[in-house]
Amino acid sequence: MLLCDIGNTTLHFCEGERTWRVAAEGFDPAAVEGRVYYISVNAALDALLAGHENWVDLRDLIDWSGYYETMGIDRVVACEAVEDAVIVDAGSAVTVDVVRGGRFEGGFIYPGIRAMAAAYAGISPRLAYSFNFELDLDKMPKNSQDAVSYGYLRPLCGEVMRHGGPIVITGGDAERFAPLFPSATVDRMLLFKGMKKILENRC
Amino acid sequence: MLLCDIGNTTLHFCEGERTWRVAAEGFDPAAVEGRVYYISVNAALDALLAGHENWVDLRDLIDWSGYYETMGIDRVVACEAVEDAVIVDAGSAVTVDVVRGGRFEGGFIYPGIRAMAAAYAGISPRLAYSFNFELDLDKMPKNSQDAVSYGYLRPLCGEVMRHGGPIVITGGDAERFAPLFPSATVDRMLLFKGMKKILENRC
Numbered sequence: 001m002l003l004c005d006i007g008n009t010t011l012h013f014c015e016g017e018r019t020w021r022v023a024a025e026g027f028d029p030a031a032v033e034g035r036v037y038y039i040s041v042n043a044a045l046d047a048l049l050a051g052h053e054n055w056v057d058l059r060d061l062i063d064w065s066g067y068y069e070t071m072g073i074d075r076v077v078a079c080e081a082v083e084d085a086v087i088v089d090a091g092s093a094v095t096v097d098v099v100r101g102g103r104f105e106g107g108f109i110y111p112g113i114r115a116m117a118a119a120y121a122g123i124s125p126r127l128a129y130s131f132n133f134e135l136d137l138d139k140m141p142k143n144s145q146d147a148v149s150y151g152y153l154r155p156l157c158g159e160v161m162r163h164g165g166p167i168v169i170t171g172g173d174a175e176r177f178a179p180l181f182p183s184a185t186v187d188r189m190l191l192f193k194g195m196k197k198i199l200e201n202r203c
Numbered sequence: 204m205l206l207c208d209i210g211n212t213t214l215h216f217c218e219g220e221r222t223w224r225v226a227a228e229g230f231d232p233a234a235v236e237g238r239v240y241y242i243s244v245n246a247a248l249d250a251l252l253a254g255h256e257n258w259v260d261l262r263d264l265i266d267w268s269g270y271y272e273t274m275g276i277d278r279v280v281a282c283e284a285v286e287d288a289v290i291v292d293a294g295s296a297v298t299v300d301v302v303r304g305g306r307f308e309g310g311f312i313y314p315g316i317r318a319m320a321a322a323y324a325g326i327s328p329r330l331a332y333s334f335n336f337e338l339d340l341d342k343m344p345k346n347s348q349d350a351v352s353y354g355y356l357r358p359l360c361g362e363v364m365r366h367g368g369p370i371v372i373t374g375g376d377a378e379r380f381a382p383l384f385p386s387a388t389v390d391r392m393l394l395f396k397g398m399k400k401i402l403e404n405r406c
Contacts, residue, residue: 118325124295151313158358
């Protein structure tokens with residue numbers, strides 16, 4: 001069973017235990033033979049895929065009653081993967097979603113590393129630091145780089161922890177954020193797990 | 204006694220109870236007669252003011268031993284104004300500084316409204332919302348605008364509250380942030396109070 005998670009810049013494929021990435025730019029859907037079950041947040045590729053019958057959009061197989069219409073399909077599929085968790089998906093945005101008893105309880109969106117660094121740099125060149133993920137978040141900062149790193153990480157960290165565990169981290173920056181949440185599990189396969197579960201429930 | 208707090212875009216003057224603002228662009232220091240005590244984060248104006256003896260930089264009157272070298276002078280002066288407080292200065296950045304027993308305990312920097320809105324919009328046009336400051340922060344969001352507003356405001360709010368009170372809010376966006384902190388005091392004169400205190404202690 002071939003699965004594909006389509007982002008704005010890359011297609012992430014999964015078949016069995018194997019996963020691989022392909023650039024979205026210039027991607028030709030006709031190059032893939034056989035059935036592909038996919039989710040996509042990439043509007044340009046959506047239009048292209050519509051003409052290929054072997055590409056099956058999982059969007060239509062989801063029971064949307066527990067979610068909201070404009071919620072990113074990647075967030076929905078991650079939620080479908082768990083019964084009880086706080087999901088941190090760290091990519092261009094950091095989305096945090098709470099699932100309790102298999103039910104989506106709500107979630108929020110925080111800027112990802114690149115967007116937040118640009119925000120600080122845009123305020124003043126004096127704030128153009130890279131974030132220090134090793135920072136001791138129990139100490140109030142007394143220098144500029146720490147003041148910026150703490151400002152990005154500590155509020156997010158506190159808010160995530162407030163919702164209790166278990167915390168599951170996924171997304172391209174999962175490994176960078178993981179040390180902030182000592183009890184968290186990193187699960188790079190979370191979206192594919194959600195996709196498989198949706199298929200098992202519906203097919 | 205004429206005081207002036209110089210930002211990147213405006214000069215904020217205070218004489219007695221009266222305050223007024225002047226645009227930084229095209230400002231001519233020679234137009235002001237008599238002594239002016241000022242603080243400045245505006246490098247371009249700093250150079251211009253150096254040639255005018257009636258403009259006195261308060262930077263040199265501050266005991267910097269409790270602060271750090273690259274700390275914004277506006278943050279330092281706000282800290283000087285209080286004995287015991289969590290200061291939230293909401294401008295192009297939101298700075299949060301903790302003062303206990305007249306001593307700076309540390310602080311952090313969070314993006315201001317405009318920078319954070321640009322960060323979300325830069326991630327995706329689908330996240331280009333204006334923030335809803337009236338949002339109920341006790342409920343996890345179930346729509347996109349709330350997910351963004353909550354993502355900006357709730358982590359900050361929790362982190363500020365964690366440090367206890369009293370909370371003092373100042374800066375150009377003080378009134379917008381004030382409802383997030385029910386027990387907080389808005390003090391638009393905080394920086395001028397700090398400037399006066401520095402002058403009283405040293406002159």
